[in-house]
Amino acid sequence: xxxxxxxxxxxxxxxxxxxxxxxxxxxxxxxxxxxxxxxxxxxxxxxxxxxxxxxxxxxxxxxxxxxxxxxxxxxxxxxxxxxxxxxxxxxx
Numbered sequence: 385x386x387x388x389x390x391x392x393x394x395x396x397x398x399x400x401x402x403x404x405x406x407x408x409x410x411x412x413x414x415x416x417x418x419x420x421x422x423x424x425x426x427x428x429x430x431x432x433x434x435x436x437x438x439x440x441x442x443x444x445x446x447x448x449x450x451x452x453x454x455x456x457x458x459x460x461x462x463x464x465x466x467x468x469x470x471x472x473x474x475x476x
Contacts, residue, residue: 385409385449385472388403388456389403391469393455393462394470394471395469395470395471395473396427396429397429397430397434397436397471398430402452408459409454410461411454411461412455413425413454413455414452414453414454414455414461414463415452415455415457416451416452417450417451417452417453418450418451419445419449419450419451420445420449420450420451420462420463420464421444421445422442422443422444422445423442423443423474424440424441424442424447425440425441426431426438426440426441427436427439428469429473433472433473441473443473443474443476444476445462445464445467445476446464446465446467446476447465448464448465448468449462449464449467449476450463450464451463460466461463464474464476
């Protein structure tokens with residue numbers, strides 16, 4: 385949990401006010417859906433170019449990144465060898 389709190393602080397630029405525990409089954413297989421092109425998300429983060437006001441961030445993926453789902457179609461996965469989440473945001 386401590387690692388998740390630190391990542392939140394690094395990414396958002398402020399302390400976390402809550403922790404959410406989630407439970408999910410580790411998929412034994414993934415279903416390929418297609419090439420991951422980009423993702424957009426809205427955040428009021430202070431780091432990674434944010435100023436604390438709500439903004440939309442768009443990140444383009446590398447040409448080899450892919451989008452998959454679990455065998456039940458209930459969880460999405462973006463897979464890429466160069467994809468990381470850092471204090472400045474999603475980096476590819």
